[in-house]
Amino acid sequence: MLVVRPAGPADIDALLDLAFLSGKGFTSLPEDRAVLTERLALSEQSFARDLPASEAWYTLMLEDTATGSIEGVASIKGGVGLHRPHYSFRVMTLAQYSSATGTRFDHQALVLVNECTGASEVGSLFLRPRKRQAGAGSLLARARYALIGANAGLFAPTIMAELRGWFDERDESPFWNGIAGKFFRLPFEDADRMITATDGQFILDLAPRHPIYLELCAPSAREAIGKVHRHGERALAMLEDEGFTRSGLIDIFDGGPTVTATRDHIRTIRNARSLPVQAGKVEAQANERLSLVANPGLAGFRAVLTPVRIGEGALILPEETLAVLGARPGDILTVS
Structure with a gap:
Protein backbone atom coordinates (compact mmCIF):
# COMPACT_ATOMS: atom_id res chain seq x y z
CA MET A 1 0.00 0.00 0.00
CA LEU A 2 1.11 3.56 -0.71
CA VAL A 3 1.08 5.94 2.25
CA VAL A 4 2.00 9.61 2.57
CA ARG A 5 3.89 10.42 5.78
CA PRO A 6 6.11 13.19 7.21
CA ALA A 7 9.70 13.20 5.99
CA GLY A 8 12.67 13.08 8.34
CA PRO A 9 16.47 13.20 8.22
CA ALA A 10 16.67 9.47 7.43
CA ASP A 11 15.05 10.17 4.03
CA ILE A 12 18.03 12.12 2.68
CA ASP A 13 19.29 9.48 0.23
CA ALA A 14 15.83 8.93 -1.25
CA LEU A 15 15.17 12.67 -1.48
CA LEU A 16 18.49 13.30 -3.22
CA ASP A 17 17.69 10.53 -5.69
CA LEU A 18 14.33 12.15 -6.46
CA ALA A 19 16.05 15.51 -6.91
CA PHE A 20 18.38 14.07 -9.57
CA LEU A 21 15.41 12.49 -11.34
CA SER A 22 13.35 15.70 -11.32
CA GLY A 23 15.54 17.46 -13.89
CA LYS A 24 16.25 21.05 -14.87
CA GLY A 25 13.98 23.79 -13.62
CA PHE A 26 12.58 21.93 -10.61
CA THR A 27 13.79 24.68 -8.30
CA SER A 28 12.42 23.29 -5.05
CA LEU A 29 14.38 20.02 -5.44
CA PRO A 30 18.01 21.10 -5.90
CA GLU A 31 20.63 18.43 -6.53
CA ASP A 32 22.46 19.49 -3.38
CA ARG A 33 22.82 17.13 -0.43
CA ALA A 34 23.55 19.89 2.09
CA VAL A 35 20.50 21.92 1.07
CA LEU A 36 18.21 18.89 1.15
CA THR A 37 19.60 17.76 4.51
CA GLU A 38 18.72 21.19 5.89
CA ARG A 39 15.28 20.91 4.28
CA LEU A 40 14.58 17.62 6.07
CA ALA A 41 15.75 19.03 9.40
CA LEU A 42 13.41 21.98 8.85
CA SER A 43 10.57 19.59 8.07
CA GLU A 44 11.21 17.62 11.26
CA GLN A 45 11.07 20.86 13.27
CA SER A 46 7.91 21.91 11.44
CA PHE A 47 6.03 18.70 12.20
CA ALA A 48 7.18 18.95 15.83
CA ARG A 49 5.74 22.53 16.00
CA ASP A 50 9.17 23.87 16.94
CA LEU A 51 8.85 26.77 14.48
CA PRO A 52 6.41 29.65 14.02
CA ALA A 53 3.66 28.53 11.62
CA SER A 54 4.70 31.02 8.94
CA GLU A 55 8.28 29.69 8.90
CA ALA A 56 7.37 26.00 8.74
CA TRP A 57 8.18 23.93 5.68
CA TYR A 58 6.57 20.48 5.70
CA THR A 59 8.01 17.75 3.47
CA LEU A 60 5.90 14.66 2.77
CA MET A 61 7.11 11.33 1.43
CA LEU A 62 5.16 8.76 -0.59
CA GLU A 63 6.21 5.34 0.70
CA ASP A 64 5.39 1.87 -0.56
CA THR A 65 4.76 -0.08 2.64
CA ALA A 66 5.38 -3.40 0.89
CA THR A 67 8.95 -2.51 -0.07
CA GLY A 68 9.82 0.50 2.10
CA SER A 69 10.86 2.42 -1.04
CA ILE A 70 10.22 6.15 -1.37
CA GLU A 71 8.25 6.80 -4.56
CA GLY A 72 7.57 10.53 -4.39
CA VAL A 73 7.76 13.80 -2.50
CA ALA A 74 5.65 16.91 -1.94
CA SER A 75 5.78 19.88 0.39
CA ILE A 76 3.90 22.77 1.98
CA VAL A 91 1.43 40.16 -17.19
CA MET A 92 -0.19 43.57 -17.57
CA THR A 93 -1.73 45.64 -20.36
CA LEU A 94 -0.34 49.17 -20.66
CA ALA A 95 -2.45 51.45 -22.88
CA GLN A 96 -1.13 54.47 -24.77
CA TYR A 97 -3.16 57.00 -26.77
CA SER A 98 -2.24 60.01 -28.85
CA SER A 99 -4.95 62.57 -29.59
CA ALA A 100 -2.65 64.16 -32.16
CA THR A 101 -2.65 61.03 -34.31
CA GLY A 102 -5.87 59.44 -33.04
CA THR A 103 -3.91 56.30 -32.30
CA ARG A 104 -4.22 53.88 -29.38
CA PHE A 105 -1.82 51.07 -28.57
CA ASP A 106 -2.30 48.36 -25.95
CA HIS A 107 1.05 46.89 -24.94
CA GLN A 108 1.52 43.62 -23.06
CA ALA A 109 4.26 44.03 -20.46
CA LEU A 110 5.85 42.14 -17.59
CA VAL A 111 6.02 43.98 -14.28
CA ALA A 272 -13.68 16.31 4.14
CA ARG A 273 -15.64 14.59 6.95
CA SER A 274 -14.29 13.69 10.38
CA LEU A 275 -15.50 10.34 11.68
CA PRO A 276 -14.52 7.79 14.32
CA VAL A 277 -13.00 4.71 12.73
CA GLN A 278 -13.83 1.05 13.25
CA ALA A 279 -12.09 -2.06 11.95
CA GLY A 280 -14.12 -4.17 9.58
CA LYS A 281 -14.33 -5.80 6.20
CA VAL A 282 -14.50 -3.50 3.19
CA GLU A 283 -14.97 -4.94 -0.27
CA ALA A 284 -13.83 -2.84 -3.21
CA GLN A 285 -16.46 -2.45 -5.91
CA ALA A 286 -15.63 -2.38 -9.61
CA ASN A 287 -14.88 1.17 -10.84
CA GLU A 288 -15.39 2.49 -7.29
CA ARG A 289 -13.67 5.82 -6.63
CA LEU A 290 -11.16 5.42 -3.84
CA SER A 291 -11.43 7.79 -0.88
CA LEU A 292 -8.64 9.80 0.68
CA VAL A 293 -8.40 8.85 4.35
CA ALA A 294 -6.01 10.68 6.66
CA ASN A 295 -4.89 10.46 10.26
CA PRO A 296 -5.16 14.21 10.80
CA GLY A 297 -2.50 14.84 13.42
CA LEU A 298 0.67 16.71 12.57
CA ALA A 299 3.66 14.59 13.62
CA GLY A 300 1.49 11.49 13.21
CA PHE A 301 -0.04 12.51 9.88
CA ARG A 302 -0.66 9.68 7.42
CA ALA A 303 -2.82 9.51 4.28
CA VAL A 304 -3.88 6.70 1.94
CA LEU A 305 -6.29 6.11 -0.93
CA THR A 306 -8.57 3.24 -0.06
CA PRO A 307 -12.06 1.78 -0.45
CA VAL A 308 -14.18 2.72 2.57
CA ARG A 309 -17.52 1.89 4.10
CA ILE A 310 -19.47 4.37 6.22
CA GLY A 311 -22.17 3.13 8.53
CA GLU A 312 -23.82 4.19 11.79
CA GLY A 313 -21.77 7.40 11.88
CA ALA A 314 -18.44 5.59 11.70
CA LEU A 315 -15.78 5.00 9.09
CA ILE A 316 -15.08 1.31 8.46
CA LEU A 317 -11.57 0.33 7.36
CA PRO A 318 -9.68 -2.99 7.22
CA GLU A 319 -7.31 -3.60 10.13
CA GLU A 320 -4.28 -3.49 7.84
CA THR A 321 -5.26 -0.02 6.61
CA LEU A 322 -5.69 1.15 10.20
CA ALA A 323 -2.17 -0.09 10.95
CA VAL A 324 -0.70 1.81 7.98
CA LEU A 325 -2.46 4.99 9.17
CA GLY A 326 -1.19 4.47 12.72
CA ALA A 327 -4.79 4.55 13.98
CA ARG A 328 -6.84 2.50 16.41
CA PRO A 329 -10.61 1.91 16.61
CA GLY A 330 -12.28 5.02 17.98
CA ASP A 331 -9.71 7.46 16.60
CA ILE A 332 -11.06 10.34 14.53
CA LEU A 333 -9.95 10.22 10.89
CA THR A 334 -10.84 12.44 7.94
CA VAL A 335 -12.29 11.08 4.70
CA SER A 336 -12.93 12.85 1.42
Whole structure:
Protein backbone atom coordinates (compact mmCIF):
# COMPACT_ATOMS: atom_id res chain seq x y z
CA MET A 1 0.00 0.00 0.00
CA LEU A 2 1.11 3.56 -0.71
CA VAL A 3 1.08 5.94 2.25
CA VAL A 4 2.00 9.61 2.57
CA ARG A 5 3.89 10.42 5.78
CA PRO A 6 6.11 13.19 7.21
CA ALA A 7 9.70 13.20 5.99
CA GLY A 8 12.67 13.08 8.34
CA PRO A 9 16.47 13.20 8.22
CA ALA A 10 16.67 9.47 7.43
CA ASP A 11 15.05 10.17 4.03
CA ILE A 12 18.03 12.12 2.68
CA ASP A 13 19.29 9.48 0.23
CA ALA A 14 15.83 8.93 -1.25
CA LEU A 15 15.17 12.67 -1.48
CA LEU A 16 18.49 13.30 -3.22
CA ASP A 17 17.69 10.53 -5.69
CA LEU A 18 14.33 12.15 -6.46
CA ALA A 19 16.05 15.51 -6.91
CA PHE A 20 18.38 14.07 -9.57
CA LEU A 21 15.41 12.49 -11.34
CA SER A 22 13.35 15.70 -11.32
CA GLY A 23 15.54 17.46 -13.89
CA LYS A 24 16.25 21.05 -14.87
CA GLY A 25 13.98 23.79 -13.62
CA PHE A 26 12.58 21.93 -10.61
CA THR A 27 13.79 24.68 -8.30
CA SER A 28 12.42 23.29 -5.05
CA LEU A 29 14.38 20.02 -5.44
CA PRO A 30 18.01 21.10 -5.90
CA GLU A 31 20.63 18.43 -6.53
CA ASP A 32 22.46 19.49 -3.38
CA ARG A 33 22.82 17.13 -0.43
CA ALA A 34 23.55 19.89 2.09
CA VAL A 35 20.50 21.92 1.07
CA LEU A 36 18.21 18.89 1.15
CA THR A 37 19.60 17.76 4.51
CA GLU A 38 18.72 21.19 5.89
CA ARG A 39 15.28 20.91 4.28
CA LEU A 40 14.58 17.62 6.07
CA ALA A 41 15.75 19.03 9.40
CA LEU A 42 13.41 21.98 8.85
CA SER A 43 10.57 19.59 8.07
CA GLU A 44 11.21 17.62 11.26
CA GLN A 45 11.07 20.86 13.27
CA SER A 46 7.91 21.91 11.44
CA PHE A 47 6.03 18.70 12.20
CA ALA A 48 7.18 18.95 15.83
CA ARG A 49 5.74 22.53 16.00
CA ASP A 50 9.17 23.87 16.94
CA LEU A 51 8.85 26.77 14.48
CA PRO A 52 6.41 29.65 14.02
CA ALA A 53 3.66 28.53 11.62
CA SER A 54 4.70 31.02 8.94
CA GLU A 55 8.28 29.69 8.90
CA ALA A 56 7.37 26.00 8.74
CA TRP A 57 8.18 23.93 5.68
CA TYR A 58 6.57 20.48 5.70
CA THR A 59 8.01 17.75 3.47
CA LEU A 60 5.90 14.66 2.77
CA MET A 61 7.11 11.33 1.43
CA LEU A 62 5.16 8.76 -0.59
CA GLU A 63 6.21 5.34 0.70
CA ASP A 64 5.39 1.87 -0.56
CA THR A 65 4.76 -0.08 2.64
CA ALA A 66 5.38 -3.40 0.89
CA THR A 67 8.95 -2.51 -0.07
CA GLY A 68 9.82 0.50 2.10
CA SER A 69 10.86 2.42 -1.04
CA ILE A 70 10.22 6.15 -1.37
CA GLU A 71 8.25 6.80 -4.56
CA GLY A 72 7.57 10.53 -4.39
CA VAL A 73 7.76 13.80 -2.50
CA ALA A 74 5.65 16.91 -1.94
CA SER A 75 5.78 19.88 0.39
CA ILE A 76 3.90 22.77 1.98
CA LYS A 77 5.39 26.09 3.05
CA GLY A 78 3.61 27.83 5.90
CA GLY A 79 4.26 31.27 4.39
CA VAL A 80 6.24 32.82 1.55
CA GLY A 81 7.84 36.21 1.13
CA LEU A 82 7.88 37.13 4.81
CA HIS A 83 11.64 37.61 5.16
CA ARG A 84 12.89 37.66 1.59
CA PRO A 85 10.44 39.11 -0.98
CA HIS A 86 8.81 36.49 -3.18
CA TYR A 87 9.08 37.95 -6.66
CA SER A 88 6.93 37.16 -9.68
CA PHE A 89 6.16 38.82 -12.98
CA ARG A 90 2.61 39.99 -13.59
CA VAL A 91 1.43 40.16 -17.19
CA MET A 92 -0.19 43.57 -17.57
CA THR A 93 -1.73 45.64 -20.36
CA LEU A 94 -0.34 49.17 -20.66
CA ALA A 95 -2.45 51.45 -22.88
CA GLN A 96 -1.13 54.47 -24.77
CA TYR A 97 -3.16 57.00 -26.77
CA SER A 98 -2.24 60.01 -28.85
CA SER A 99 -4.95 62.57 -29.59
CA ALA A 100 -2.65 64.16 -32.16
CA THR A 101 -2.65 61.03 -34.31
CA GLY A 102 -5.87 59.44 -33.04
CA THR A 103 -3.91 56.30 -32.30
CA ARG A 104 -4.22 53.88 -29.38
CA PHE A 105 -1.82 51.07 -28.57
CA ASP A 106 -2.30 48.36 -25.95
CA HIS A 107 1.05 46.89 -24.94
CA GLN A 108 1.52 43.62 -23.06
CA ALA A 109 4.26 44.03 -20.46
CA LEU A 110 5.85 42.14 -17.59
CA VAL A 111 6.02 43.98 -14.28
CA LEU A 112 8.01 42.72 -11.27
CA VAL A 113 5.74 42.28 -8.22
CA ASN A 114 5.74 40.55 -4.83
CA GLU A 115 2.02 39.94 -4.40
CA CYS A 116 2.20 36.50 -2.74
CA THR A 117 3.53 37.68 0.62
CA GLY A 118 2.09 35.60 3.46
CA ALA A 119 0.41 32.96 1.30
CA SER A 120 1.02 29.28 2.03
CA GLU A 121 2.50 27.32 -0.85
CA VAL A 122 2.08 23.74 -2.01
CA GLY A 123 4.89 22.47 -4.19
CA SER A 124 7.75 20.03 -4.82
CA LEU A 125 5.31 17.42 -6.14
CA PHE A 126 7.40 14.77 -7.87
CA LEU A 127 6.94 11.05 -8.45
CA ARG A 128 9.24 8.39 -9.78
CA PRO A 129 8.20 7.67 -13.39
CA ARG A 130 7.08 4.16 -12.52
CA LYS A 131 4.48 5.57 -10.09
CA ARG A 132 2.82 8.14 -12.36
CA GLN A 133 -0.24 5.96 -12.75
CA ALA A 134 -2.96 4.38 -10.64
CA GLY A 135 -3.67 7.38 -8.43
CA ALA A 136 -0.25 7.83 -6.82
CA GLY A 137 0.00 11.45 -7.94
CA SER A 138 -3.51 12.19 -6.73
CA LEU A 139 -2.75 10.67 -3.33
CA LEU A 140 0.42 12.71 -2.91
CA ALA A 141 -1.19 15.96 -4.10
CA ARG A 142 -4.40 15.60 -2.09
CA ALA A 143 -2.56 14.52 1.07
CA ARG A 144 -1.20 18.08 1.24
CA TYR A 145 -4.74 19.48 1.36
CA ALA A 146 -5.77 16.93 3.99
CA LEU A 147 -2.87 18.12 6.14
CA ILE A 148 -3.80 21.77 5.59
CA GLY A 149 -7.50 21.19 6.26
CA ALA A 150 -6.87 19.27 9.47
CA ASN A 151 -4.50 21.97 10.77
CA ALA A 152 -6.06 25.05 9.16
CA GLY A 153 -4.78 27.44 11.82
CA LEU A 154 -1.20 26.77 10.72
CA PHE A 155 -1.79 27.91 7.14
CA ALA A 156 -2.78 31.11 5.36
CA PRO A 157 -6.25 31.77 3.91
CA THR A 158 -4.68 31.78 0.42
CA ILE A 159 -2.84 28.75 -0.95
CA MET A 160 -0.58 29.14 -3.98
CA ALA A 161 1.37 26.83 -6.26
CA GLU A 162 4.07 27.60 -8.84
CA LEU A 163 4.43 25.24 -11.77
CA ARG A 164 7.60 24.58 -13.73
CA GLY A 165 7.67 26.55 -16.97
CA TRP A 166 8.12 25.34 -20.53
CA PHE A 167 11.40 23.82 -21.72
CA ASP A 168 11.94 23.02 -25.41
CA GLU A 169 13.15 19.80 -27.02
CA ARG A 170 16.77 20.79 -26.19
CA ASP A 171 15.81 21.16 -22.53
CA GLU A 172 16.29 24.94 -22.77
CA SER A 173 13.94 27.56 -21.32
CA PRO A 174 12.83 29.99 -24.07
CA PHE A 175 11.65 32.44 -21.42
CA TRP A 176 15.03 32.46 -19.69
CA ASN A 177 16.98 32.68 -22.93
CA GLY A 178 14.78 35.37 -24.42
CA ILE A 179 13.91 37.53 -21.39
CA ALA A 180 15.00 36.72 -17.82
CA GLY A 181 18.55 35.60 -18.55
CA LYS A 182 19.38 38.96 -20.13
CA PHE A 183 19.10 40.59 -16.70
CA PHE A 184 20.87 38.00 -14.57
CA ARG A 185 23.71 37.15 -17.01
CA LEU A 186 24.06 33.66 -15.54
CA PRO A 187 23.46 30.17 -16.91
CA PHE A 188 19.96 29.02 -15.97
CA GLU A 189 21.35 26.18 -13.84
CA ASP A 190 23.43 28.61 -11.74
CA ALA A 191 20.52 30.98 -11.14
CA ASP A 192 18.23 28.04 -10.35
CA ARG A 193 20.72 26.70 -7.80
CA MET A 194 21.20 30.09 -6.18
CA ILE A 195 17.48 30.39 -5.37
CA THR A 196 17.75 27.66 -2.74
CA ALA A 197 21.47 27.80 -1.89
CA THR A 198 21.66 31.56 -1.14
CA ASP A 199 19.51 34.23 0.47
CA GLY A 200 18.32 35.38 -2.95
CA GLN A 201 19.92 38.83 -2.75
CA PHE A 202 21.00 38.50 -6.39
CA ILE A 203 17.32 38.63 -7.42
CA LEU A 204 16.84 41.90 -5.57
CA ASP A 205 20.08 43.25 -7.07
CA LEU A 206 19.54 42.26 -10.71
CA ALA A 207 15.82 41.80 -11.44
CA PRO A 208 14.37 44.44 -13.81
CA ARG A 209 12.71 47.40 -12.09
CA HIS A 210 10.82 48.69 -15.13
CA PRO A 211 8.15 47.08 -17.35
CA ILE A 212 9.40 44.72 -20.05
CA TYR A 213 7.46 45.31 -23.29
CA LEU A 214 6.72 41.91 -24.80
CA GLU A 215 6.58 43.25 -28.36
CA LEU A 216 10.34 43.71 -28.08
CA CYS A 217 10.94 40.09 -27.03
CA ALA A 218 11.52 37.00 -29.14
CA PRO A 219 8.32 35.16 -30.17
CA SER A 220 9.56 31.93 -28.56
CA ALA A 221 9.92 33.71 -25.21
CA ARG A 222 6.47 35.30 -25.48
CA GLU A 223 4.87 31.95 -26.32
CA ALA A 224 6.41 30.36 -23.22
CA ILE A 225 4.77 32.84 -20.83
CA GLY A 226 2.41 30.97 -18.52
CA LYS A 227 3.03 27.67 -20.33
CA VAL A 228 3.53 24.69 -18.06
CA HIS A 229 6.30 22.10 -18.52
CA ARG A 230 5.19 18.95 -20.37
CA HIS A 231 5.77 16.96 -17.16
CA GLY A 232 3.63 19.40 -15.18
CA GLU A 233 0.45 19.20 -17.23
CA ARG A 234 -1.07 16.53 -15.00
CA ALA A 235 -0.12 18.51 -11.88
CA LEU A 236 -1.87 21.59 -13.29
CA ALA A 237 -4.97 19.56 -14.10
CA MET A 238 -5.11 18.22 -10.52
CA LEU A 239 -4.71 21.72 -9.09
CA GLU A 240 -7.51 23.04 -11.28
CA ASP A 241 -9.70 20.09 -10.26
CA GLU A 242 -9.21 21.18 -6.63
CA GLY A 243 -10.32 24.74 -7.45
CA PHE A 244 -7.02 26.51 -8.14
CA THR A 245 -7.09 29.18 -10.86
CA ARG A 246 -4.42 31.10 -12.73
CA SER A 247 -3.44 34.28 -10.93
CA GLY A 248 -1.83 36.16 -13.82
CA LEU A 249 1.56 35.76 -12.14
CA ILE A 250 4.47 33.87 -13.68
CA ASP A 251 7.85 32.69 -12.45
CA ILE A 252 10.64 35.22 -13.03
CA PHE A 253 13.06 32.58 -14.33
CA ASP A 254 11.14 30.12 -16.53
CA GLY A 255 7.77 31.86 -17.02
CA GLY A 256 5.73 29.04 -15.45
CA PRO A 257 2.26 29.93 -14.12
CA THR A 258 1.27 30.61 -10.51
CA VAL A 259 -2.15 29.35 -9.44
CA THR A 260 -4.03 30.22 -6.24
CA ALA A 261 -7.06 29.06 -4.26
CA THR A 262 -8.87 30.05 -1.10
CA ARG A 263 -7.83 27.50 1.54
CA ASP A 264 -11.29 26.52 2.73
CA HIS A 265 -12.67 26.26 -0.81
CA ILE A 266 -10.16 23.62 -1.96
CA ARG A 267 -12.28 20.61 -2.91
CA THR A 268 -10.49 18.03 -0.74
CA ILE A 269 -10.74 20.35 2.29
CA ARG A 270 -14.33 21.40 1.58
CA ASN A 271 -15.58 17.82 1.19
CA ALA A 272 -13.68 16.31 4.14
CA ARG A 273 -15.64 14.59 6.95
CA SER A 274 -14.29 13.69 10.38
CA LEU A 275 -15.50 10.34 11.68
CA PRO A 276 -14.52 7.79 14.32
CA VAL A 277 -13.00 4.71 12.73
CA GLN A 278 -13.83 1.05 13.25
CA ALA A 279 -12.09 -2.06 11.95
CA GLY A 280 -14.12 -4.17 9.58
CA LYS A 281 -14.33 -5.80 6.20
CA VAL A 282 -14.50 -3.50 3.19
CA GLU A 283 -14.97 -4.94 -0.27
CA ALA A 284 -13.83 -2.84 -3.21
CA GLN A 285 -16.46 -2.45 -5.91
CA ALA A 286 -15.63 -2.38 -9.61
CA ASN A 287 -14.88 1.17 -10.84
CA GLU A 288 -15.39 2.49 -7.29
CA ARG A 289 -13.67 5.82 -6.63
CA LEU A 290 -11.16 5.42 -3.84
CA SER A 291 -11.43 7.79 -0.88
CA LEU A 292 -8.64 9.80 0.68
CA VAL A 293 -8.40 8.85 4.35
CA ALA A 294 -6.01 10.68 6.66
CA ASN A 295 -4.89 10.46 10.26
CA PRO A 296 -5.16 14.21 10.80
CA GLY A 297 -2.50 14.84 13.42
CA LEU A 298 0.67 16.71 12.57
CA ALA A 299 3.66 14.59 13.62
CA GLY A 300 1.49 11.49 13.21
CA PHE A 301 -0.04 12.51 9.88
CA ARG A 302 -0.66 9.68 7.42
CA ALA A 303 -2.82 9.51 4.28
CA VAL A 304 -3.88 6.70 1.94
CA LEU A 305 -6.29 6.11 -0.93
CA THR A 306 -8.57 3.24 -0.06
CA PRO A 307 -12.06 1.78 -0.45
CA VAL A 308 -14.18 2.72 2.57
CA ARG A 309 -17.52 1.89 4.10
CA ILE A 310 -19.47 4.37 6.22
CA GLY A 311 -22.17 3.13 8.53
CA GLU A 312 -23.82 4.19 11.79
CA GLY A 313 -21.77 7.40 11.88
CA ALA A 314 -18.44 5.59 11.70
CA LEU A 315 -15.78 5.00 9.09
CA ILE A 316 -15.08 1.31 8.46
CA LEU A 317 -11.57 0.33 7.36
CA PRO A 318 -9.68 -2.99 7.22
CA GLU A 319 -7.31 -3.60 10.13
CA GLU A 320 -4.28 -3.49 7.84
CA THR A 321 -5.26 -0.02 6.61
CA LEU A 322 -5.69 1.15 10.20
CA ALA A 323 -2.17 -0.09 10.95
CA VAL A 324 -0.70 1.81 7.98
CA LEU A 325 -2.46 4.99 9.17
CA GLY A 326 -1.19 4.47 12.72
CA ALA A 327 -4.79 4.55 13.98
CA ARG A 328 -6.84 2.50 16.41
CA PRO A 329 -10.61 1.91 16.61
CA GLY A 330 -12.28 5.02 17.98
CA ASP A 331 -9.71 7.46 16.60
CA ILE A 332 -11.06 10.34 14.53
CA LEU A 333 -9.95 10.22 10.89
CA THR A 334 -10.84 12.44 7.94
CA VAL A 335 -12.29 11.08 4.70
CA SER A 336 -12.93 12.85 1.42
